[in-house]
Amino acid sequence: QVQLVQSGAEVKKPGSSVKVSCKVSGGTFSTYIITWLRQAPGQGPEWMGRIIPYLSVTNYAQKFQGRVTLTADRSTGTAYMEVSSLRSEDTAIYYCAKSERSDWYFDPWGQGTLVTVSS
């Protein structure tokens, strides 16, 4: 059974950066697509971007282009998301989720990482 385990909660100052990790276990990391999403309080999830490690390809939602960087370490089966120039509106729970090559859905999801941006 594939599991995605994310790093712990973070509290950051406005203008700083945060890097969240997502370790994949129980499957073949190199065949997966790892998507990053976020969910603000009381709202639906928001698609931020995805990384296809076996192709070294990344795609970003235009809203996050230039401020979000997705990377992956195939040797450890871990994906990373870094968000820079943080502002209060970035306060949310950030999730990673897995897809297979021909999937158009996300299953499973990591447990989520709360990022709080506050001065």
Added chain:
Amino acid sequence: QSALTQPASVSGSPGQSITISCTGTSSDIGDYNYVSWYQQHPGKAPKLLIYDVTNRPSGVFNRFSGSKSGNTASLTISGLQAEDEADYFCSSYISSNTLYFVFGTGTRVTVL
């Protein structure tokens, strides 16, 4: 790109059936059979319930079913149970230069 539109809340008694709608546009739901539904209990991560409009992953009860007509997708829960009380979100692939997937606004299901 706006979020897909869902009713804020739907309620029903145990054993009843309820349907949650998810309205998009001809660029997302109307153009692709890539609609998925997720269930989210408080403080938990979303869990996949339905994919590709009508398909259920293994382990998901057949009380959950999906459908689509035009720009609107629907999730039906038959034989409502107490543990079905949760938030539900739809999602669709979208034909856009700026975004790949769009999610719904979410529906809180209450079991009376």
